[in-house]
Amino acid sequence: xxxxxxxxxxxxxxxxxxxxxxxxxxxxxxxxxxxxxxxxxxxxxxxxxxxxxxxxxxxxxxxxxxxxxxxxxxxxxxxxxxxxxxxxxxxxxxxxxxxxxxxxxxxxxxxxxxxxxxxxxxxxxxxxxxxxxxxxxxxxxxxxxxxxxxxxxxxxxxxxxxxxxxxxxxxxxxxxxxxxxxxxxxxxxxxxxxxxxxxxxxxxxxxxxxxxxxxxxxxxxxxxxxxxxxxxxxxxxxxxxxxxxxxxxxxxxxxxxxxxxxxxxxxxxxxxxxxxx
Amino acid sequence: xxxxxxxxxxxxxxxxxxxxxxxxxxxxxxxxxxxxxxxxxxxxxxxxxxxxxxxxxxxxxxxxxxxxxxxxxxxxxxxxxxxxxxxxxxxxxxxxxxxxxxxxxxxxxxxxxxxxxxxxxxxxxxxxxxxxxxxxxxxxxxxxxxxxxxxxxxxxxxxxxxxxxxxxxxxxxxxxxxxxxxxxxxxxxxxxxxxxxxxxxxxxxxxxxxxxxxxxxxxxxxxxxxxxxxxxxxxxxxxxxxxxxxxxxxxxxxxxxxxxxxxxxxxxxxxxxxxxxxxxxxxxxxxxxxxxxxxx
Numbered sequence: 001x002x003x004x005x006x007x008x009x010x011x012x013x014x015x016x017x018x019x020x021x022x023x024x025x026x027x028x029x030x031x032x033x034x035x036x037x038x039x040x041x042x043x044x045x046x047x048x049x050x051x052x053x054x055x056x057x058x059x060x061x062x063x064x065x066x067x068x069x070x071x072x073x074x075x076x077x078x079x080x081x082x083x084x085x086x087x088x089x090x091x092x093x094x095x096x097x098x099x100x101x102x103x104x105x106x107x108x109x110x111x112x113x114x115x116x117x118x119x120x121x122x123x124x125x126x127x128x129x130x131x132x133x134x135x136x137x138x139x140x141x142x143x144x145x146x147x148x149x150x151x152x153x154x155x156x157x158x159x160x161x162x163x164x165x166x167x168x169x170x171x172x173x174x175x176x177x178x179x180x181x182x183x184x185x186x187x188x189x190x191x192x193x194x195x196x197x198x199x200x201x202x203x204x205x206x207x208x209x210x211x212x213x214x215x216x217x218x219x220x221x222x223x224x225x226x227x228x229x230x231x232x233x234x235x236x237x238x239x240x241x242x243x244x245x246x247x248x249x250x251x252x253x254x255x256x257x258x259x260x261x262x263x264x265x266x267x268x269x270x271x272x273x274x275x276x277x
Numbered sequence: 278x279x280x281x282x283x284x285x286x287x288x289x290x291x292x293x294x295x296x297x298x299x300x301x302x303x304x305x306x307x308x309x310x311x312x313x314x315x316x317x318x319x320x321x322x323x324x325x326x327x328x329x330x331x332x333x334x335x336x337x338x339x340x341x342x343x344x345x346x347x348x349x350x351x352x353x354x355x356x357x358x359x360x361x362x363x364x365x366x367x368x369x370x371x372x373x374x375x376x377x378x379x380x381x382x383x384x385x386x387x388x389x390x391x392x393x394x395x396x397x398x399x400x401x402x403x404x405x406x407x408x409x410x411x412x413x414x415x416x417x418x419x420x421x422x423x424x425x426x427x428x429x430x431x432x433x434x435x436x437x438x439x440x441x442x443x444x445x446x447x448x449x450x451x452x453x454x455x456x457x458x459x460x461x462x463x464x465x466x467x468x469x470x471x472x473x474x475x476x477x478x479x480x481x482x483x484x485x486x487x488x489x490x491x492x493x494x495x496x497x498x499x500x501x502x503x504x505x506x507x508x509x510x511x512x513x514x515x516x517x518x519x520x521x522x523x524x525x526x527x528x529x530x531x532x533x534x535x536x537x538x539x540x541x542x543x544x545x546x547x548x549x550x551x552x553x554x555x556x557x558x559x560x561x562x563x564x565x566x567x568x569x570x571x572x573x
Contacts (some may be wrong), residue, residue: 004470014344015378016380018375019376020386023386026393027389028415030393030404032408033400048418049418052413090299093299097292097297101293110306117510120510121512121530123315125534125544125548126314126318129318134413145307148303149307152303152304181292206395213531213535216535217535227513244407248400248404252400254395255525259392260388266388
């Protein structure tokens, strides 16, 4: 017995050391971009590279504000939050109908999920031509419509799973009490699935926030989003390291908070509900 | 009496279709309608120099077969997929096993490990572009330490190193995704079956092949499917790392189509290319899904 205990403790320590090493290895690039964003321009181009900023400073971020680059963060925020709200409202309605009334049967559900399998490059050309004719390029409305449509299959699919878990008895008793269908959806189903709704919304937001191809094609100056802004810092002549790093940090921080808040729903969220986690 | 009952049925019908109508409308508007328009454009002759919208037959489709750059891009995409996907699967599985036991701080470690998979692929590409910089990036520096002499690899510029750079970036970003799915699947394997195998004296490897693998197969297949589909459409991180260069040596299908369509404005031809690739893609997908259904 006493011989086993030290052995077990050793194993446990080994596990923590290995785990820490894995996490450090995977987070090093994240650390590096944070470190670069806090370095002075002189330090960024030091050789051999400095492993940490000697005197951390926020000038690289101030430059983003001075030059107006941070507008791209604002644009991303407006686009992602508006499309998320619209997609959640339409998606919850659709998911509820599919679960409770089997509307459209299997075919509708499969058609909806197949929307997500479609490679975006397949529709980016016709969308660009149509948008150019309608004057929708470089507008909030244009991208909001797209991001809503891209988020919908995801929202419907995940909310379908959450609504299926609502006990039938709960809705039936409300129906007996004389509640209308809308009232049941609003006062029974939505409050019960609250956590699932928040988690789904966070993921829908992240997907819109990270979207690049359509933003690249459809924005010029007015509604440039943060991934497009970052992509423009890699020029043919010069690479703007300070701006790349500072902008990447600004664009990544909201995601960190979202993940921290919704850790519990992470697995289910990124697997489209395939794993209940 | 019967009037009110049928009234109620009508209400329900109105309600249930009313609920799906707005979402369906938006999806049709953005996915189905453009696909139809894409096919129309592929039969026209819209480009930088021409804007001929009359029907011009199969001119665009005829060009596809002699377009070496296109088929190179298809090969590049498949190459990246067949290398990155197995690496992500194996690493994800190993990490899944490692983090399987419940220990204090496990949740925190797992949450930290998932970070690469939730950040923007554009940012991931930027991070690794800085990491791989031949002079100011830490990768060459670390390699130099081990080599004991100054090593200067031109990661994103030299063709031989650009692919490793692209694959490392993808593996770094998506291994955590594989890991978190596989860990959840491994945790759901019936412990009694594993115990029974251990009592029968089965080796760890045999237990894995005969008990664990069949149990996690459905979830594993979904993970591979999601990742495979993402790799086929790979764009953001490669765009940031190499812009498809040097020349067109690292162009994926998406990058090829973007450059040809939006920078060289060969619009109708690229529409035809996309139609053909979409058909090939759909056929491939149906075959894979059928196989998955059988495997299940």
